Structures are given as structure tokens and as C-alpha cells.
Amino acid sequence: QTISALKEHMGRVIVVSNRLPVSASYDADKDNWTFTMSSGGLVAGLEGVKKKLPFLWIGWTGQVIPKEQQKKFEEQLLAQHNCIPVYLDEKVAEEFYNGFSNGVLWPLFHYLLEESGSSYREHLWKSYLTANQAFADVVSKTMRATDLVWVHDYHLMKLPEMLRKMQPAVRLGFFLHIPFPTSEIYQIIPVRNALLQGVLNCDMIGFHTYDYARHFITACSRLLGCETTPAGVHYEGKFIPLVISPVGIDPDKFENELRTDAVQKIIGDFQTSFKDKKVFLAVDRLDYIKGIPHRLRAFQLMLETYPEWRGKAILIQVAVPSRTEVEQYKKLKIEVETLVGHINGEYGDLDYQPIHYLFKSTPFPELCALYRISDAALVTSIRDGMNLVAQEYIACQNEKHGILILSEFAGSASSLSGAYLVNPWNTHALADAMHDAITMTDEEKKGRFDVLSKYIHTHTACNWGESFIKDLDRVSKASALINKT
Numbered sequence: 001q002t003i004s005a006l007k008e009h010m011g012r013v014i015v016v017s018n019r020l021p022v023s024a025s026y027d028a029d030k031d032n033w034t035f036t037m038s039s040g041g042l043v044a045g046l047e048g049v050k051k052k053l054p055f056l057w058i059g060w061t062g063q064v065i066p067k068e069q070q071k072k073f074e075e076q077l078l079a080q081h082n083c084i085p086v087y088l089d090e091k092v093a094e095e096f097y098n099g100f101s102n103g104v105l106w107p108l109f110h111y112l113l114e115e116s117g118s119s120y121r122e123h124l125w126k127s128y129l130t131a132n133q134a135f136a137d138v139v140s141k142t143m144r145a146t147d148l149v150w151v152h153d154y155h156l157m158k159l160p161e162m163l164r165k166m167q168p169a170v171r172l173g174f175f176l177h178i179p180f181p182t183s184e185i186y187q188i189i190p191v192r193n194a195l196l197q198g199v200l201n202c203d204m205i206g207f208h209t210y211d212y213a214r215h216f217i218t219a220c221s222r223l224l225g226c227e228t229t230p231a232g233v234h235y236e237g238k239f240i241p242l243v244i245s246p247v248g249i250d251p252d253k254f255e256n257e258l259r260t261d262a263v264q265k266i267i268g269d270f271q272t273s274f275k276d277k278k279v280f281l282a283v284d285r286l287d288y289i290k291g292i293p294h295r296l297r298a299f300q301l302m303l304e305t306y307p308e309w310r311g312k313a314i315l316i317q318v319a320v321p322s323r324t325e326v327e328q329y330k331k332l333k334i335e336v337e338t339l340v341g342h343i344n345g346e347y348g349d350l351d352y353q354p355i356h357y358l359f360k361s362t363p364f365p366e367l368c369a370l371y372r373i374s375d376a377a378l379v380t381s382i383r384d385g386m387n388l389v390a391q392e393y394i395a396c397q398n399e400k401h402g403i404l405i406l407s408e409f410a411g412s413a414s415s416l417s418g419a420y421l422v423n424p425w426n427t428h429a430l431a432d433a434m435h436d437a438i439t440m441t442d443e444e445k446k447g448r449f450d451v452l453s454k455y456i457h458t459h460t461a462c463n464w465g466e467s468f469i470k471d472l473d474r475v476s477k478a479s480a481l482i483n484k485t
Ligand code: GDG
Pocket: 039, 040, 041, 042, 177, 178, 247, 283, 284, 285, 318, 320, 360, 361, 362, 363, 364, 367, 384, 385, 386, 387, 388, 389, 390, 392
């Protein structure tokens, strides 16, 4: 069944995520808002669904919109982007977003106990609940009985339960974009039962990998005493199926960009600048889950162990500023910049800088050109739900067949066979992997690349979004029927 056929019986797809996919600016002279669309993985994943089905996106604006401007803001946002805003008061937003979501859940779900354990506070949890209720109120006011509501990620784990109370018949799905940790770790959080009960109010729950789903099932069984099967969880008289659905990218977007004259020119410039060099590339938000210090130390060890690469191998590290107000991110920035300074000071000279470090977002054309010209990508997160950079690198490589060095701890390691898998905590193994990547035979490189390229073209973002919606439609129809009988 094609997704367009769903139109016959269903209303709209309502996507709910913490942030709306647009940022807004106001021109007071013209009393006019302009919106810039952001380009995250979720935006790409929903592209197909948006074109084929009536669609709405509900989320927080991420900025304060003065009361007197809200009416105009809402009208324009709806007309131009099918988006509906959730407003949060500044203190609630800070405690819900920086405090609880990014200060407690994010580190815990990525197995970072030190960063998480000490930051749990009762008032942060209260703000998380207040914010989730604010989302539930907007969704409840907006939705109609035939709509499908698809909630995203760790910021909104209580929303399904709150919405279910207000709209018992709502057809509701949830997708977790980050890892769900083993229950041994998960059970640390004081509100462990409340969070599970929150998402179990959905008709279907999605994860990137089989392991995340397995961990979730174990947590439901051990902590809530639910009956479970490998396919899902029994909760309050209903069976909630889990789906394993690793998100993809839109490879065409990258391939089309690479064909433009502008990008071809940038590629030419980079090739001149980095002539006779082997280029390693890393692209991440500056986040402690991405293993940036581990990677820098391994690069240093490679220069130490294989001195033939001194003067000849460089690492370009794009580190996009992220969550800059959170203490751990400030500390990480200092650690990374100290290491970069140390390695460049130690191994560089007047004609050679080993690490090119950029603390800024790179424009899309430059990003594609960097993916294209580099000999190997380093995706060496210490934990990562999936990681889309790994796939984007492959989409841009083409006949160059560069090597993807990929952490065993990234969700994408489960699907990207063909990648060179490493344990980022093993500095020696990572240093050796770097050396191997730039000395590998063309034949092996091509073999690995062909497998990866086939995968990213068959498991696209668009397929991901469409298949989730189709599955959710099917299971929520079935559960509605069971509930009636
Ligand atoms: C979360 C999970 C999961 C990065 N730097 C620049 C730039 N980017 C773009 C990349 C990519 C995106 O940002 C990053 O996506 P990731 O998947 O790698 O990582 P998270 O932001 O941590 O995302 C993750 C994802 O959700 C989806 O479910 O895969 O595991 O943590 O698209 O291209 N884009 C531009 N300039 C940059 O400098 N233009």
C-alpha cells in the first residue's frame, strides 16, 4: 500500500517535537515574520510524508515571542510552514530543556553517569512535566479523531500519557532518536517508572536499533512488572508493539549539491589547499557523546606511532556549537581546545598544521565539499543514537571510496556493514585504524564503499518516515478495534 492511499481513511499527520523545524525573525517596520527552515534528520525524514499527506508540525519556538506579536506569528507560521507553536515561559523552558532533558536524560541515556547523576533535581522534573503538559494542551486543542500523532524524542516522554488522558482515542506513536540504555543504567533515574508509563500510552514505539528496543523491554519488565515479548510490551490491557527503524538520509540532496558549480569550485580550492595531504574529517556538534577528545588523542598517537604521516596527514574537526549554556559543554570546549593547541604545538611547524579546528557551523556547500575531498571520516562517538554524518559522508564520496571509521557505540554501526568499526576508548586501535584507512588497497576501499552506498540508497530518510506512518496507521486502527470490542 502506498502512503498516499492512507488519505482515504485518515486525517492529518501531526508531528510533535521539542523544536519546530524553523527559526523566526521579526521585521517591526513591515510587521512581518520571516522563517528559515532548518535541515535536521527529522526534516529530511518527513519530506515524503509532508508531500503526500495533510501535515502539521507542533513544537516549541525556542525563542520568546512577545504576546502582542503572537497572533501574526501563528498565522504566518501556519500558512507558510504548517507549523503550530508551543510557548513556554522562560524559567520552565530553561529547566525543561537545559535542566532536565539535556542535563539529566541526555547524559544518562548515553551512559554518562557522572554528567547525569548529580544533576537530577525535583524542580527540574516538575518543569519537564509542565512543559510536556503545555505540548499536550496544544496537541489536544489541534487534533481531530482521524489524525495520527507522532511524538519525537526524550524531551516529550510524558506527553503521550497526558494526551491519552485528554483524548482517550488518539492514535499515537513515539520515536526515540537517542539510545535507550540497559536497564542497569536506566534504573538510576528516580522517575524511571513515570517515564516508561509516559511512552507506554502510545500505540507503537520506535527505536533505531534492536538493542535499544531490547533494553526498553527489559526495563518495562523489571521496573513495571509488565509482561513482554520480543515484539513489545503488554501495558494496561493493551499490547504496545515496538518497531526497529534506523533513520536514513536523503542521498539525492547531497548528490545534487555536489553537482553544482559552486560546490565544484570549493572542491577544487580544497584540493589545492590540501594537495599531497591525507585528510581525516570529523563533523559533530560539540557534545561529549561524540568522543572528540578520544579521537584527538588517537590522532596524536597515530602521528607518534607512524611518524611518516607527520607533515602529511591532517584532521579537520568541525565542532558545531551546541548547548553552550550547559556547564559540561563549557568544560568540554576547554578540554578540546587545549588538546588541539597541544597537538598543533607539538607536531606542527610553519608549513604544517595537523588539526584544523572549526568551532562554528559550516555552510552546506562547504560541508558537502569537505565530505567529498576527505580520505577518511572519523565518526567515533562514545555513544550515539544513530549518527547521520556517517551516511552523509558516504553519499558524498562517490568514486573516491574514502573509509568510514565508525564507532561500535553508534547506532549506525548495526546497519552500516562496510564501515571500519572501532572501539573509541581503545586509543591504540583507533590510531591503527587511521593508519589502515589511508594505506588500504583501492580494491578493499571499493568493496567497503559499494556495500555502504547500496545501503544508504535503499534505506533513505523518506522510507523511514513513510514506513513509520504506515505501521502506526495499521497498529492504531487495530488497537482501536480491539478496544471497542
Ligand atoms: C540526534 C542523535 C541521531 C553537523 N555539523 C554541521 C551540520 N551538521 C548536521 C549533519 C547532520 C546533523 O547535523 C547531525 O546529525 P547526527 O545524527 O550526526 O547527530 P545529532 O545532532 O546528535 O542527532 C543521533 C539523530 O538525532 C537522528 O535521529 O542520528 O544519534 O544524537 O545532518 O550534517 N550541517 C551543516 N554544517 C555543519 O557544520 N550545514
